[in-house]
Amino acid sequence: MKKTLLFLRRLALPLVIVATLTFIIERHFFSSEPSLPEHTNTTVSANPEVQTILHGKIMVAFRDSVTEFGNYPEIIAQNTGMAVQNMGFKGTRLAYHPYAAYEPFSLTNLIDAVISRDFSVQDLAIQEDRNYTPAFKQHYEDLKNIDFSQVDIVSVFIGTNDYMGNSADVVSLGTPDDTTRETFYGAINYFVNTMQTAFPAVDLVFVTPTWRMNxxxxxxxxxxxxxxxxxxxxxxxxxxxxxxxxxxQIPTLDLYRTSGLSEENHTNFFIDEVHPNSNGYELIGNTISQFLIETYNKE
Structure with missing residues (x-):
């Protein structure tokens, strides 16, 4: 009996070693998980003192279908302890949009409606149901109930539709001194000046578009x-x-250059030419979270 137990013990050790090596090799060489882009830091700080800097704050995440269709606001909320409201509206731009379905919800129009409390133009568009998704409609109803005097941070993740959203005429870049909604420069200036005048206590954060296909x-x-x-x-x-x-002097995250998203890894992180998949949204959510944590940790 003792000889049998000794034999089994001697046999077990090599088997454990083989099993361990097999697991390591499979994980390293055959994992189906997409590899993260090089030079991309998607690790959110594990320091509780750093994370609680944002805990309890209220953030409104504005913009287009990349926001509407995604869960990155939820990821930011989980990582930071903030309450994050998804204010994504597909097809919309920061600047003027020639399509009647999207123009009322371009950000420069929305902020005017928020300040004046006059949503009649947007209400009419919703009543006519100009091909809006249920999420689009829900975000709009949520927007009307937000008290921006209680909001701490407004993020603006926008620009891809201003560049090339659909077959409608694209937005001109304009010049730094523009103040009208017809150019990208002008729309940025208009939005910032309008927001800072109406809600001076709200911190603005810019997030650039990621790389994309057309x-x-x-x-x-x-x-x-x-x-x-x-x-x-x-x-x-x-x-x-x-x-x-x-x-x-608005904190700005350049996702176009820092996210690592590119044509080479497009199929791992996008469901189509423009919109991220779950892996892409996780990367974006973690990257924005870390940027916010680092930004507020410096203050």
Whole structure:
């Protein structure tokens, strides 16, 4: 009996070693999980003292379908302890939009409605149901109930539809001294000045668009090599948002350059040309979370 037990013990050790090595090899070489883009830090600080800097704050996350369709606001809430409201509206822009369905919900129009408490133009569009999703409608109803005097942070994650959203005429970049909604520069200036005048206690945060592909009907090329109909590249819209962030001293996260998303890993992080999949939203949510934690930790 003792010889049998001794034999089994001697046999067990090699089996454990083999099993462990097999597990390591499979995890390292055959894992189906997508690899994260190089130079991308998606690790959210594990320091409770740092994380509680934002705990209890209220954040409103504005913009287009990348926000409407995604759960990155929920990820930010989980990572920071903030209450984060998803205010994504598909198809919309920061600047003027020629489509009647989207123009009432372009951010510069929405902020005017919030301040004046006059949502009649938006209400009419909703009543006519101009092809809005249930989430779009719910976000709009939620927006009307937000008391912005109680909001701590407003993030603006926008620009991809201003660059090339659909077959409608694209937005002109304009110049830094523009103040009208017809150009991207002007729309940024209009939004910032309007928000800071009405709600001076609210902190603004800019988030640039990520890299993207363009729809087949719009050329089907990478945004890094394909300009829009006005011969402007997505990177120029990104640079405009970054420049205005520096001008107004608004914290700005350049996701276009820091997220690591590119044509090479597109299939791992996107469900189509523009919209992230669950892996992409997790990356975006964690990256924005870490940016916010680091930004407020410096104050």
């Amino acid at each position: 729809h087949e009907e719009l050329g089907g090329e990478s945004a890094s090599i394909q300009p829009n109909a006005r011969d402007n590249y997505l990177s120029e819209f990104v640079d405009t948002l970054v420049e205005r962030g520096e001008f107004y």
